[in-house]
Amino acid sequence: xxxxxxxxxxxxxxxVPAILLLGLLGVVxxxxxxxxxxxxxxxxxxxxxxxxRPYSYRASGDFQQDGVPINGPLVSLxxxxxxxxxxxxxxxxxxxxxVEAGACEATSARGIRDDFPVTGVSFEDATAYARWLSSATGxxxxxxxxxxxxxxxxxxxxxHALKVETDGSNQADRWLATYDQETAAxxxxxxxxxxxxxxxxxxxxxxxxSANVWEWTETCLTRTTLPTxxxxxxTSIVSCGVRYLEGRHRSPMNVFVRDARGGGxxxxxxxxxxxxxxxxxxxxxAGVVGWFSWP
Amino acid sequence: xxxxxxxxxxxxxxxxxxxxxxxxGSVLVNLPSAAEEAVPVGPAPDLGSLQRVKVxxxxxxxxxxxxxxxxxxxxxxxxxxxxKEMPLTIDDAGTVIQAMTFNGSVPGPLLVVHQNDYxxxxxxxxxxNTLQHNIDFHAATGALGGGGLTLINPGEQVKLRFxxxxxxxxVYHCAPGGPMIPWxxxxxxxxxxxxxxxxxxxxxAGNAITYDKIYYxxxxxxxxxxxEDGNYRAYESPGDGYADMLEVMKTLTPTHEVFNGxxxxxxxxxxxxxxxxxxxxxxxxxANRDTRPHLIGGHGDHVWPGGKFANKPDVDLETWFxxxxxxxxxxxxxxxxxxxxxxxxxxxxxxxxxxTAHFKVEGTWNDDLMAQVEAPTPIA
Numbered sequence: 001x002x003x004x005x006x007x008x009x010x011x012x013x014x015x016v017p018a019i020l021l022l023g024l025l026g027v028v029x030x031x032x033x034x035x036x037x038x039x040x041x042x043x044x045x046x047x048x049x050x051x052x053r054p055y056s057y058r059a060s061g062d063f064q065q066d067g068v069p070i071n072g073p074l075v076s077l078x079x080x081x082x083x084x085x086x087x088x089x090x091x092x093x094x095x096x097x098x099v100e101a102g103a104c105e106a107t108s109a110r111g112i113r114d115d116f117p118v119t120g121v122s123f124e125d126a127t128a129y130a131r132w133l134s135s136a137t138g139x140x141x142x143x144x145x146x147x148x149x150x151x152x153x154x155x156x157x158x159x160h161a162l163k164v165e166t167d168g169s170n171q172a173d174r175w176l177a178t179y180d181q182e183t184a185a186x187x188x189x190x191x192x193x194x195x196x197x198x199x200x201x202x203x204x205x206x207x208x209x210s211a212n213v214w215e216w217t218e219t220c221l222t223r224t225t226l227p228t229x230x231x232x233x234x235t236s237i238v239s240c241g242v243r244y245l246e247g248r249h250r251s252p253m254n255v256f257v258r259d260a261r262g263g264g265x266x267x268x269x270x271x272x273x274x275x276x277x278x279x280x281x282x283x284x285x286a287g288v289v290g291w292f293s294w295p
Numbered sequence: 296x297x298x299x300x301x302x303x304x305x306x307x308x309x310x311x312x313x314x315x316x317x318x319x320g321s322v323l324v325n326l327p328s329a330a331e332e333a334v335p336v337g338p339a340p341d342l343g344s345l346q347r348v349k350v351x352x353x354x355x356x357x358x359x360x361x362x363x364x365x366x367x368x369x370x371x372x373x374x375x376x377x378x379k380e381m382p383l384t385i386d387d388a389g390t391v392i393q394a395m396t397f398n399g400s401v402p403g404p405l406l407v408v409h410q411n412d413y414x415x416x417x418x419x420x421x422x423x424n425t426l427q428h429n430i431d432f433h434a435a436t437g438a439l440g441g442g443g444l445t446l447i448n449p450g451e452q453v454k455l456r457f458x459x460x461x462x463x464x465x466v467y468h469c470a471p472g473g474p475m476i477p478w479x480x481x482x483x484x485x486x487x488x489x490x491x492x493x494x495x496x497x498x499x500a501g502n503a504i505t506y507d508k509i510y511y512x513x514x515x516x517x518x519x520x521x522x523e524d525g526n527y528r529a530y531e532s533p534g535d536g537y538a539d540m541l542e543v544m545k546t547l548t549p550t551h552e553v554f555n556g557x558x559x560x561x562x563x564x565x566x567x568x569x570x571x572x573x574x575x576x577x578x579x580x581x582a583n584r585d586t587r588p589h590l591i592g593g594h595g596d597h598v599w600p601g602g603k604f605a606n607k608p609d610v611d612l613e614t615w616f617x618x619x620x621x622x623x624x625x626x627x628x629x630x631x632x633x634x635x636x637x638x639x640x641x642x643x644x645x646x647x648x649x650x651t652a653h654f655k656v657e658g659t660w661n662d663d664l665m666a667q668v669e670a671p672t673p674i675a
Contacts, residue, residue: 067670170660171667172633179634179655183563191387223671237673269563272387 044137045094046087047280048205050152052079057150058159060244061222061236068168070226071161075147085144085152086277088196088207089117089215095129103132107258115195117213119273123243123255126216126276133278140281146219148279149246156202156209158185160250182269185248191272214247214260214271221252245271340458342371342413349373352404355486355555356510356567356652358578363505364495365409371456372408377419378428378469380533383483385517385551386558386649392519393533394483394556395426395469401556402513403467403486405578409493410462415454416441422450425532427471428479432457433621434465434488442470459490463603464622468582474541477583481516481544482533483556485582487622492604496576496626498597499607504626506576510567512588514581514617514639514650515556516549549584552639552648561652567637569629571658577637578602580622586650588625589614589640592633595625614640631665632658 059072093114098104105128107120121129126143133141150157164177191212199211221242225235245251245260251271253260260270348370353359376397383394383401397403408414414435420428427448431440435457438444445453468485470476496504519527520539527550530536543550554561561567569575574596579588597608600615602622609615617623629635639650 064670067667170632172631172656172658172660175634176632176655176657179566179653183566186563192389225670225672235673237671 044139045090045133045278047084048087048152050083050085050204050206052082054078055080055151055154057147057157058161058250059224060146060219060250061224063224063226065226066168066228068166069171069174072224074159074161077147077151080147080151081282083144083148083151084280084282085148085206086279087201087205089213089275089277090126090129091196092116092118094118095121098129098132101132101136104128113195116193117196117208117273117275119193119213119275120258121216121274121276122258123216123253125258126278129276130278140283141278142281143216143218143276144279146217146244146246146250149215149217152204152206152279153209153246154202154204154206156206157246158210158248158250179269182249186269186272193273193275210246210248212248213273213275214245214251216253216274216276217244217246219244245274247271340413345413346370347373350406352376352398352406354398354400355402355404355513356561358405358407358489358509358511361407361491362409363491364503365412365491365493369409369411369413371413371415372406373415373417374406375417375419376403376430377421378424378484379421380424380426383556385519385553385556388527390519390527390551391529392482392517393530393536395428395479395533396483397430397467397469397486401483401485401515402511402580402582403484405486405511406467406488407491408459408488409491410459411493412459412490413456414459414488415456417452417454418445418447419452420447420449424449425534426479427475428469428484429471430455430467431470432465432467432488434459434461434463434467434490436460439470440467446471459488461603462490462492462605463599463601464489464578464580464624465602466580466582466620466622477544478537478540480582481518481549482540483515485515485580486513487511487578487580489578489624490604496597496604499610504597504608505574506626507573508569509576509578511578512554512561512580512637512652513556514579514584514586515551515553516581516584517551517553518543518546518548519550521550549648552584552644552650554650554652558649559651561637563653566653566655569654569656571629571632571656571661574626574628575654577625577627578622579617579625581617581619584619586617586619586639586644587614587641588617588623589638590625590627590654591636591638592631593627593629593635596627598625599623629654629656629658631661632656633660 056074056076059075061072063070063072095118099106105125107118130141162174162177164173166173193213197207199208201207202209220238220240223237227234241255242252243255245253260274350359350372379396379399381394382391384391394401418430427446429442429445431442433440435441441455441457445455447453465488466485467488469479498504518540520543522528595612595615597610598612598615599608600623602624615623633656635654635656637652637654638645644650
């Protein structure tokens with residue numbers, strides 16, 4: 001599956017010259033032509049551009065070595081591509097437009113104010129919204145990956161690595177440490193969301209990160225087994241029926257779940273509210289048409 | 296308008312109380328003759344010679360210090376319960392109910408005495424409250440469990456004495472008559488008393504059972520009305536919400552089923568704790584509705600599902616049934632470290648409605664009892 005996708009990507013450059021020659025001006029004209037209508041249907045969300053910088057984040061997924069769960073590695077990136085991400089989480093009033101357009105399902109949250117982030121949304125709801133927003137704006141919107149989320153969250157990203165040393169002889173140590181760490185991370189007091197912007201911005205101007213709304217990411221659950229011998233390959237199992245939420249702690253969740261609270265999680269602390277923000281995918285020709293001052 | 300409604304409800308409350316007092320009057324008149332036929336009427340005890348002990352109660356899940364095996368003869372044990380009507384947040388979404396409580400907690404505190412001790416209870420209804428209250432001890436004999444002798448108005452107090460003749464854990468609750476009874480109980484006005492055998496707990500073979508720790512879990516069903524949008528409604532006073540709440544109560548479907556007054560009151564930094572090798576006695580009461588406690592990853596070593604210690608305990612239980620209107624007792628010695636969930640094993644009630652607690656248990660892992668022989672790996 002992965003290799004097929006790679007082959008397709010490999011083929012893309014072959015088409016680029018042809019499309020550049022034949023379609024570039026037409027595509028751009030088409031986008032510009034759509035703009036007035038799109039704005040009426042869905043105003044372009046306010047975004048923040050995260051400029052390239054070296055950064056590191058805790059690799060997503062469960063990791064184990066020699067049969068024992070371990071912290072995932074810290075991944076360092078020298079200079080990722082710039083990223084355009086919504087300044088705020090998607091709001092109730094924004095989400096409602098998608099519902100009214102028949103492209104999104106109404107959320108189960110009741111009586112929430114327009115200026116609150118939409119909560120009670122599943123991964124499926126979030127991706128449906130991204131599809132609708134993309135078609136309404138003529139841009140490509142999608143959920144961020146864990147990597148992108150950490151890039152944009154900066155100092156607000158929470159490293160979920162456990163701060164305990166375990167030798168693997170007592171697996172309960174990790175369970176108890178996880179429980180204590182997640183307990184400590186949860187916001188005190190009622191977990192009802194507040195108006196957008198309520199929790200302040202990070203150093204890049206991205207608002208409400210790691211507050212009481214956990215944000216869906218595109219990243220699938222993975223379990224990676226690191227080899228005993230570092231020269232051997234690691235093996236990974238990927239399960240995309242479960243995606244990660246980012247926030248005060250990183251939380252895997254079934255894609256159809258809208259409310260993780262419940263209060264009954266038998267071995268962990270559930271996220272308080274499920275919401276999301278999107279990133280705008282730079283079009284493949286972004287580099288080429290950058291000098292057209294693309295929004 | 297809301298004030299008018301409130302006043303009306305309060306009037307109705309008082310009328311209900313008055314009508315109930317009449318019923319009790321006739322019951323009391325009949326009692327002596329019935330008692331005379333069955334058993335000799337006990338003489339008024341000379342309590343002057345008995346040791347008096349005054350107990351300071353503590354908030355659940357904790358339990359006041361007590362002896363497991365009684366020293367000396369029966370005592371007079373003095374308790375004070377102060378009734379407090381108060382707003383109570385019952386879930387992490389901030390839902391607030393107008394709770395009625397003994398000593399400001401749901402459940403009220405666990406009282407501990409020994410068999411044949413005399414419980415001397417002072418019940419206080421401060422004038423800041425709006426309603427009549429009383430107390431019905433399932434451990435007591437006669438007068439509707441004491442309810443017939445303890446009905447007090449805001450600004451009054453009353454003192455009741457009863458002899459704890461039967462060993463076990465028993466529910467107590469407010470029962471001020473008619474429709475007030477279930478309403479007060481599901482507004483939080485219940486707790487439990489533990490009457491220990493004087494010689495302490497025994498297994499089925501007569502061997503002593505001692506515990507290192509005791510926790511009191513009071514399970515509570517709440518019935519919170521919703522507005523037109525489906526949001527939980529908040530009310531200014533208990534009487535204010537009475538009519539709406541009654542409608543929800545009559546569906547017999549609680550909106551919340553929680554331990555110790557709120558979703559998550561025994562999880563996170565309030566999780567109960569133990570160490571491997573420690574023996575824990577868990578008292579579990581539900582004053583209104585059946586429940587079925589279960590310790591995920593553990594067992595009930597010795598369990599009195601009905602809570603009465605003259606019966607031999609069941610052993611090795613996975614789940615035990617606690618009938619609504621009673622309390623059960625379970626003893627367990629933790630054998631493995633880690634996180635345990637203690638739930639009502641109707642898992643919908645545990646997970647969706649809130650009836651979940653956690654134990655954090657420290658100690659050394661026992662590979663003999665369990666091991667992950669092979670970590671998760673791709674299917675060969």
